[in-house]
Amino acid sequence: MEDLHFSYESKEVLKGVSLRAEKNEIVSILGPNGVGKTTLLRCICNMHRPDSGTVRVCGSDLSAIPSKEMAKLVGYVPQKADVTRTTVFDSVLIGRRPHMGMAFSDRDLEIAWNVIESLGLGDKSLDFVDEISGGEFQKVQIARAIAQEPELLVLDEPSNNLDIANQHITMRMIEHVVREHGLCTVMTMHDINLAAYYSDKFVFVKDGMIAAFGGREVITPEIIREVYGIEADVIDHGGQTVVIPCREQPQYDDIVGAGVGGHRRK
Numbered sequence: 001m002e003d004l005h006f007s008y009e010s011k012e013v014l015k016g017v018s019l020r021a022e023k024n025e026i027v028s029i030l031g032p033n034g035v036g037k038t039t040l041l042r043c044i045c046n047m048h049r050p051d052s053g054t055v056r057v058c059g060s061d062l063s064a065i066p067s068k069e070m071a072k073l074v075g076y077v078p079q080k081a082d083v084t085r086t087t088v089f090d091s092v093l094i095g096r097r098p099h100m101g102m103a104f105s106d107r108d109l110e111i112a113w114n115v116i117e118s119l120g121l122g123d124k125s126l127d128f129v130d131e132i133s134g135g136e137f138q139k140v141q142i143a144r145a146i147a148q149e150p151e152l153l154v155l156d157e158p159s160n161n162l163d164i165a166n167q168h169i170t171m172r173m174i175e176h177v178v179r180e181h182g183l184c185t186v187m188t189m190h191d192i193n194l195a196a197y198y199s200d201k202f203v204f205v206k207d208g209m210i211a212a213f214g215g216r217e218v219i220t221p222e223i224i225r226e227v228y229g230i231e232a233d234v235i236d237h238g239g240q241t242v243v244i245p246c247r248e249q250p251q252y253d254d255i256v257g258a259g260v261g262g263h264r265r266k
């Protein structure tokens with residue numbers, strides 16, 4: 001992505017974003033609510049046309065290729081997806097559409113089933129997607145994108161609605177697919193610790209620009225303060241980077257003192 005600018009009408013959300021993600025890499029995009037993370041992902045997937053700048057996947061300018069070719073390159077899981085009444089199995093199998101000829105092949109069926117089983121959805125495969133839980137639905141969306149076998153997997157908050165065990169099952173599945181097939185995953189995350197657990201690179205977004213981009217060395221108390229405006233400790237826990245917000249935050253007192261939620265402190 002090179003020098004990308006994007007505006008909603010007169011509001012400029014992305015102000016010259018450049019970044020490069022490699023094969024076999026998991027890249028997490030981090031930053032506060034409303035900073036432009038989803039907008040960035042939608043530009044990567046060609047769902048938003050940037051004001052200027054380019055996005056290339058495997059050398060192809062996505063704005064210039066047919067949608068079926070695009071679907072072979074990029075699999076996208078949005079934060080909120082529409083629910084149509086299909087079974088879990090069919091919903092995942094549909095991910096194979098960019099690869100199929102006139103009909104689904106045995107290989108398509110096998111790939112769909114393997115992903116479903118790996119994500120622990122086997123016993124739900126004949127359930128309708130409008131009759132499963134929010135977390136199960138999230139896993140179905142991710143399973144479909146994995147079954148699509150794209151070069152680039154773009155995930156908007158993949159841990160949404162998932163309990164701690166399912167967060168790790170899903171992230172491990174994504175990690176496995178990335179390592180096994182050498183594809184690239186770019187995802188937004190609010191949980192920095194989960195991102196730190198599984199990602200190779202981190203992009204901190206602030207004011208429509210990249211505040212930091214790199215390996216786990218960019219996760220520092222300074223960048224957390226700069227981007228989120230909070231104090232936090234960043235510790236190494238057995239080789240794992242862990243961010244722990246400090247209990248005392250001067251601005252929390254201001255918020256509580258101002259009576260947010262009706263709980264004015266005396």
Ligand SMILES: Nc1ncnc2c1ncn2[C@@H]1O[C@H](COP(=O)(O)OP(=O)(O)OP(=O)(O)O)[C@@H](O)[C@H]1O
Nearest residue numbers: 008009011013031032033034035036037038039040
């Ligand atoms: N369709 C739209 N029309 C106008 N403004 C929009 C639209 N979608 C998003 N915005 C605005 O653009 C900004 C960036 O939104 P975006 O959804 O990209 O943020 P985000 O970082 O993904 O937020 P979150 O972490 O809360 O999901 C926000 O101020 C938002 O209100």
